[in-house]
Amino acid sequence: MNETNLTKGNILIVDDTPDNLRLLSTMLVEQGYEVRSVINGAMAIMGAKAEPPDLILLDINMPKMNGYEVCQHLKADNQTQEIPIIFISALEDVFDKLQAFSVGGVDYITKPFQVEEVLARIETHLTICRLQKQLKEQNKQLKNEIDQRTKAEEKFACIFRTSPNPIAIVGLEKGEILEANPSFLKLSGFTEQEVIGHTANEIWIGKDKEAIATAIQQLPQTGIIYNREFELRTKTGELKIVLFSLELIELSGQLCALLIANDITERKRLENEFISLVSHELRTPLTSLMGSLDLLESGQLGQLSNSGIKVLNIAINNTERLIRLINNILDLERMKSGKITIDKHYCNSADLMQQATETLQVMADQSQIQIITQPVDIEIVADSDRLLQTFTNLLNNAIKFSEPMTQILFSTEIINKQILFVIKDQGRGIPADKTEIIFERFQQVDASDSRTKGGTGLGLAICRQIIEQHNGKIWVESTLGKGSSFFILLPL
Incomplete structure (x- = not known):
């Protein structure tokens, strides 16, 4: 379509009267339309096929082939059937107008015509035609998107059903399992009817079942979770140690958790x-x-x-x-x-922080790093030795991975009947994809750390075990190149 603006286009005029052709052509060219003129039906059909116009103005009374026959030929051809045709004729009988519409015309203008009427009719039908084309193109694009999504869903469904890994889809709104593949049912020991529509708390048995439900609910905030280890019991009571990976997905407009399990019991x-x-x-x-x-x-x-x-x-x-x-x-x-028991007793949080700082003071001085301790003097119930072990481990790491002439802030505060310890350094930081896995065994930010820093890759795993046995939580927030903050939250 050759258009100069949104309402202009290419128009083919068909009329055996030269005066009518000149009048219409001049009028439309002045209005910015591109115009072609032919004097008989055969030429009209050939011209429309050679270069389809945006609209045709068609006279009825012409020799050899009248306007009705021309219209029927054009509407029978796939190449030209979508072109809107407006009949312009001196015939005023209702039957003539009905026949014009029955053969495929979109409008009928009676001669002698008014210029404004012709222009208005042309602009209206060109706009309608353009909108129809846009709608058809949008429908085609939508169909392609639906086809692609359908293929992707079919592929996912096939992988979901046949995967050897246990997979389940959990709705975040209610925490209910929406889908579970055969491998998941085999792992859990439950039937599909016993699983679908039930929450993780309802089907799993074991100390970690609430932790799984919490991890699922917190997925929008935490993002993807990879290989988190949980201990669970099947329907028959068999103990299973399972690695769960969780990813946020959208299914039919509903936010869900895609849960992929890996049985590592053996x-x-x-x-x-x-x-x-x-x-x-x-x-x-x-x-x-x-x-x-x-x-x-x-x-x-x-x-x-x-x-x-x-x-x-x-x-x-x-x-x-x-x-x-x-x-x-x-x-x-x-x-x-469980062979090491946590010996909880009343101890002072400020004393523990001071002892940890004093233990690492020589190392900090040698590294030219200043430790700033800001304690809160409060009695807590904890295993003081194990908590001291955790603090010294975290401070030791902060010193090792900090540059000389920087500071480490060791602070604490009370939040909702809980005590929060924070160890904040100005070191190299931890990549976002490793802030979770560094608490696993033998996991380090850089493999060379075991050689250059003397680490074993077990310190943070031990810290997490100690804090979890205190019914607490440990996590890290970090920015590469700016430092890391380790948080320990314990009940008072």
Whole structure:
């Protein structure tokens, strides 16, 4: 369509009277239309097919082929059937007008015509035609989008049904399970009727069932959750250790959680057996090795050269790191299995913060880092040793990953009958995709940290176990290049 603005277009005039052609052509050209003129029906059909116009003005009484026949030919051809045709004729009989509409005309103008009437009719039908084309194009686009979505849904449904991973879809509004694949039903031990329409709290048995429901409800705020470990029991009471991944999706206009599970029960059993065996078998020779290295360092077996002392220090540092690693592994496993009990008693929060700061003060001074402690003097019920272990671990990390001449703020405040401890540094920060997984075992921001910083990858996992056994919560907020803030929230 060649248009100069929204109401102009290409018009084909068909009339065997030259005066009528000149009058209409001049009138329309002056109004900004592009006009073509032909004097008979055959030429009209050929011209319309060669270059389809936006609208046709068609006379009725013409030799050889009248206007009705021309219109029928054009409407029978797929290439020209959508072109609006306005009849212009001196015939005034109602029958003539009805026949014009019956063969496909959109309007009928009687000669002699008024210029304003012709222009108004043309503009109206061009606008209608244009809107119809836009609507058809929008419908076509909508159909393509529906087809693509349908294909995607069919593909998802196929993957959902056949996946070996247990998958469920949970509605966020009520927390009810909307869909569950066969693998999920097999894992839980329930039938589809027992699962669909019920919440996680209703079907799962175990200490972590409320934690799963909470994680689902908080998904809009927390975003994607990857491989969060939960302990659950099936319908038959069988204990399962499961990794859950949660992602926010929209299904038929409803916000849902896509829950993908991974049963790691057997892997955890083998892992725990291996860790226990290796840890215990390694402790005795390492303790003996450490004693031998200490004996060498004391000089009782003779003096070493400077190079020898340097090598000896490397050996001592690496042996101490191995011992720390083994002790951390055993501690973590004992905590998770409940073999280490939390000895809660009244203790002072300010005293614990001060002790932790004093313990790390020498390390902070050596690193040229200032620790600013802002305690609240309040009695809390906690295992003071374990809480002190958590504070020193977090402060130790803050010092290791901070630059010289920076500060670490160790503060606390009371919030709704809970006490919040905050350790805020000005270090390198933690990427957003790792703020959750750093609390898992053997997870570090940078793999080289275990070599350069001497870490074991277990410190934060132990901290989380300690805080969770206090019915508390630990998390981190961080900005790359600006620092991290670790939060510990405990009930008073």
